[in-house]
Amino acid sequence: MFNIAQKNTLQYIILGMLQDDEKTGYDIKTAFTTEIGEFWQAKHSQIYPELSKLTKKGWIDFQTEIVGTKLEKKVYSLTKTGRMALLEWINEPLTELPTNKDEFVLKLYFIRSIDDQRLPEMIQQQIDLHQKKLEHLEDRKIAVFPDKKIKENYGHYLILMHAIHREEEYLSWLESLTKRA
Amino acid sequence: MFNIAQKNTLQYIILGMLQDDEKTGYDIKTAFTTEIGEFWQAKHSQIYPELSKLTKKGWIDFQTEIVGTKLEKKVYSLTKTGRMALLEWINEPLTELPTNKDEFVLKLYFIRSIDDQRLPEMIQQQIDLHQKKLEHLEDRKIAVFPDKKIKENYGHYLILMHAIHREEEYLSWLESLTKRA
DNA sequence: GCCTTCATGTAAGAAGTTACATGATTTC
DNA sequence: GAAATCATGTAACTTCTTACATGAAGGC
Numbered sequence: 001m002f003n004i005a006q007k008n009t010l011q012y013i014i015l016g017m018l019q020d021d022e023k024t025g026y027d028i029k030t031a032f033t034t035e036i037g038e039f040w041q042a043k044h045s046q047i048y049p050e051l052s053k054l055t056k057k058g059w060i061d062f063q064t065e066i067v068g069t070k071l072e073k074k075v076y077s078l079t080k081t082g083r084m085a086l087l088e089w090i091n092e093p094l095t096e097l098p099t100n101k102d103e104f105v106l107k108l109y110f111i112r113s114i115d116d117q118r119l120p121e122m123i124q125q126q127i128d129l130h131q132k133k134l135e136h137l138e139d140r141k142i143a144v145f146p147d148k149k150i151k152e153n154y155g156h157y158l159i160l161m162h163a164i165h166r167e168e169e170y171l172s173w174l175e176s177l178t179k180r181a
Numbered sequence: 182m183f184n185i186a187q188k189n190t191l192q193y194i195i196l197g198m199l200q201d202d203e204k205t206g207y208d209i210k211t212a213f214t215t216e217i218g219e220f221w222q223a224k225h226s227q228i229y230p231e232l233s234k235l236t237k238k239g240w241i242d243f244q245t246e247i248v249g250t251k252l253e254k255k256v257y258s259l260t261k262t263g264r265m266a267l268l269e270w271i272n273e274p275l276t277e278l279p280t281n282k283d284e285f286v287l288k289l290y291f292i293r294s295i296d297d298q299r300l301p302e303m304i305q306q307q308i309d310l311h312q313k314k315l316e317h318l319e320d321r322k323i324a325v326f327p328d329k330k331i332k333e334n335y336g337h338y339l340i341l342m343h344a345i346h347r348e349e350e351y352l353s354w355l356e357s358l359t360k361r362a
Numbered sequence: 363g364c365c366t367t368c369a370t371g372t373a374a375g376a377a378g379t380t381a382c383a384t385g386a387t388t389t390c
Numbered sequence: 391g392a393a394a395t396c397a398t399g400t401a402a403c404t405t406c407t408t409a410c411a412t413g414a415a416g417g418c
Contacts, residue, residue: 024396024397024398025397025398025399026395026396026397026398029397030396044397044398044399045399045400045401048398048399048400049399049400052399067396067397071396071397072397072398073396073397073398074397074398
């Protein structure tokens with residue numbers, strides 16, 4: 001039962017997404033671009049095979065529903081074993097921190113000189129990208145938590161606020177660069 | 182010449198590492214755990230094959246040197262074409278931001294309730310990890326930039342400072358959680 | 363002498379992306 | 391009627407990790 005060397009994080013994320021509601025593969029795909037997209041991403045070509053594997057393992061099961069007259073969709077839900085596996089994963093302590101790959105920072109590193117002419121434009125492009133992302137996150141915050149519905153979905157609130165703070169920090173770092181470059 | 186759809190970032194990072202000094206595969210491997218390890222990582226099993234490919238492409242070449250009496254090492258250096266490829270990559274504008282995968286944040290998200298008993302310990306473990314990392318980064322800063330040698334290696338300084346700020350932000354977010362959890 | 367670091371590679375497999383493939387439903 | 395979205399899958403390929411494999415040099 002002490003399954004120490006588990007990996008395949010994606011499967012646990014899928015389980016987590018199913019813990020309260022049942023969802024289709026399409027719903028799960030969509031959640032990766034809205035809810036948790038800031039902290040994990042997966043394409044449908046990775047999700048559908050994973051759903052098959054989880055079904056074979058007995059961690060999830062599904063019912064086929066008909067939309068309209070023909071379109072079939074598979075509505076997945078957690079089984080008891082699936083719920084146990086999810087809890088085990090959550091309780092498993094994390095001993096390492098992830099590497100956050102950042103191509104922009106690397107390019108900056110390889111430029112080396114403070115006086116390089118390319119720097120101002122590169123930094124500005126990066127500022128624009130992060131600004132746009134920050135605005136998008138702020139919009140989402142207003143849309144998802146219009147009043148004080150925070151406590152009802154604290155996890156989602158936390159994740160959003162963390163993403164916002166992260167962007168703010170990145171932007172303030174970029175802006176400190178413009179003063180020097 | 183307008184090679185829009187280039188990928189394989191690792192190869193460009195290797196080129197970047199060779200722009201000032203020649204290096205062995207081992208040196209490159211080591212740099213991924215010291216200099217730029219915060220923003221990209223690669224194992225030697227990925228580096229050595231990549232060095233072969235770059236050599237075949239003519240972007241780098243090497244000389245074999247003997248250490249002691251027998252140990253052969255390959256000292257790689259940038260060719261002119263390699264230097265051009267590096268510049269092209271640096272000048273290529275970045276249009277997307279990376280996804281920073283974070284398993285801890287996801288677990289938090291799936292826990293949802295603020296009152297969950299597991300939270301305090303999970304958060305504390307995470308604080309410890311980030312604290313240790315921050316200390317390590319601070320040590321490196323002192324070791325690499327003891328006096329005012331910043332301007333001579335501004336890229337390295339920037340990358341280090343960014344990593345430090347990122348950790349500080351993460352820690353302050355984690356500490357804000359302990360007050361609520 | 364022993365342990366750590368230096369030094370270089372390959373093989374197998376897991377994880378992730380891009381492209382191929384299809385078709386129904388809804389909205390405008 | 392057209393376009394966007396819903397809906398599900400597979401194939402090929404790239405990227406990354408873990409394990410296999412070997413051996414020299416240097417420090418203590």
